[in-house]
Amino acid sequence: MVNPHRGIGRVGAVITGWLGLSAVASLGQAMVTARMLSLGGRGALVVLLTVSALGSLVGGLGTNVAFRHYFGRGDPRVSLGDYLGLSLTVAPPATVLVTVASLQVIHLSGGARADADLVGAIAVLAVANLLAVQVLDALNAAGAIALAAGLVAATGLVQLGLLLAGPRHPSLPHILVILALCWAAQAAAGVAVLARSGLSVRPRADRRAWRLLIVKGVPALGLNVGATMAFRFDRVLVAAFGGAGAAAVYSIAAAAGEALRLVPGSVGQVVFHRTARGTLSRAALRRATRVLLALLLVAAGVLALAAPWLVRTLFGPGYAAAVTPMRLLLVAELLLAPFLVECRALSGLGRTGAAGGAGLLGLAVSLVTYPVLVPWRGPAGAAVGSMLAYALMTAVARRALGGELGTPPVIRSSPPTASPPSPGPSGPSGPGRPRGLGADEPLPAPGKGMP
Template sequence: MKWSLLSVAVSAVTGVAAARALEPSGRGLLALILSLAGICVLVGAMGTNVAIRVHLPKSDDVGIRSFLVVSVRLLLAVAITLVGLVLCAYRWIDPAFGSWSIALGFVVFGIASFVSNQALDLLNARGMVQRSAMLNALGSILTMLLVLAALFIGLGLVAVIAAYVAGPLVQGLVGLAWSADALAADESPPAARSLLRTGVRLMGFNLGQSLAYSSGPVILAAIAGSREVGIYAVAVTPASLARVPANALGQVNFYRASSGVLTLRRLRRELAVVMVSLSAMVVAGLIVAEPLVTTVFGSAYADSVVVFRLLLLAELALVPFLIIARVLAGLGLPRAASTCGTCGVPVLCVGCILLVPSYGAAGAAGASIAAYAAMSMLAVWMVCKYRARLSQVN
């Protein structure tokens, strides 16, 4: 937990430093690069990073060698997809992708993120959870230090992108090095199909909610341009900190549900406590939004104040989903959990198409409120539908 909290804090500092180092349009292009690459990596992994965490602890036919072989093949597909995305982004989203430095930075960042993603989850699958969390935090710290250096030296967007590449690249290489001894001892037979079959079945939960989080900046950039994405991204940095308590409780309740010790009464009580506590935090955030944003990020991001206030409301609406979706997954209902996350994507897309042309980043934030509320309402309906499973876990 301490490493995870450290990573959250470091990411917040990195976001502030990146905003200070770049003007809104540059910060928006950075956010667009991170969002597009993140979606590509998540889809490109085909759920294998989750599947290895299921198979390896069971010591069945799927071993480390099979995972790495599949990962190399998927990496080639991811690299080709990233190049294709550069061409699409240049044509339909932002002409800045026509710059060789931006295009190369985007592709290399996506590759480094994929390697890091696979390597860290391989450590988790081997039971080295603390070491994986530590490596994740250390990579985040490296990125933060390099972004701060770019800020103080006065370097531009390319240097900041390079800083974001360095963290996951080190994470991936070190993580693979830590698994080299286990690879040498692995004598399991090839099992690529089994790994992919399990991965595709399990990837829905993460994919749905990640698309709901990441689609907004992409649509916003296509409609309103990178500057509005920069305004939106700066508001997201502090607002997303509100997810920490709900995410932590969701992880705990995932374990409780899968272990058969979670009751509906307990879930209701804990959800109410989190909602009331977070509501107080949101009210405080609404009050101090203007001095907080302009002081921390600079006067260039004054337009982010309204967006920040709207995103605080969106984060409050997201709380039930963050907790209940993990409960559904813990109960062995991955399809129900993934449906809750996926339902937010069309709501977000339609909301952005309707609101962004008139309201820019604030319109995207309003669409997020609607999408997150839809995700939470469906999650509440789902847990009510399957409440008998909770009542039987005593």
């Protein structure tokens, strides 16, 4: 188990190590599917995963962020059962949203033929993705870092193994179903872990609790959706303007930057948890951010120099055009890193509106710059648009955070960490009373699937 009193950087390093294994699995999936599918088919896969990820965030109504906030504060008004019940309720409309949007984007990009098999695979992918994200954040809230990190890494490795064990040239629906089944299994395993810890995982329909989750969560959609759109909307527009082949090239360019994002993302999740509990100081946050940026600067420089060799070796000469946008996106990741940490501090404080505002700013900049830069400069233009969006997101989040750290939580019934398991049967458990999970920091909810 991870000691919760360690420094932010040390705990973040543990999380990053586990997520690094997951990233290796995702990279393997990208390499395998790049050779299994045509350039257009690979681009269609990227587009479908992007839309599914966005749909899971919109469909969840930001309740994953809201639940982590309430659970961290030990608020008895919101239980795990309430959160799971709401997650199951929003899954069907989210599935419809993702399916319709995916078919529209596929039609624009021309990367795949929309038949009944593809429609069914998209629907299965959408519901599995949403439930996997929601359950993962329940584990984050409960502090089950070791189990959750292992679960995420194992899911990625199993997906890769099943792809390798299947046909050499599978259809696109075949690949989508494999990914979806593994995410569904991840969600089921996460629920089983929570149940064994003594928490009640029986879905509940408590209107008061649902109202609290939605009211607190909807403003967080600005962060969830706005930031993710800023991270992913470039792929959709590259596909729309340049075709599925251009989207495939751009996804490879983004892979290195997304690998770097694991580090600030992990540190940001530690910051979220400690801020919600009122144990994070401004000095500790500044120190962690400075060290983080220094490490990322070195890593980005190495990747920029090695970019031509990496692209040629891992993905083949057909992706040589990815080198220039890759280098630009590495710079963009350096501009984004402080945002990934400080927006989580805002969310931990319960300031979901402020955090959402920073994310919405990124979305607004994306909506203005991508349609201009992508038709003009292609994937390189999308990378420049990302740089502009990320820089403004970081500036707004930093200004919004100001000197707020150090304010104690309003509600604190008991620390939301686990106590030893009770030998008797488990009754319903509310926030702040999990048993057997350990006092670990939360695991970030990473983007699933290959880049």
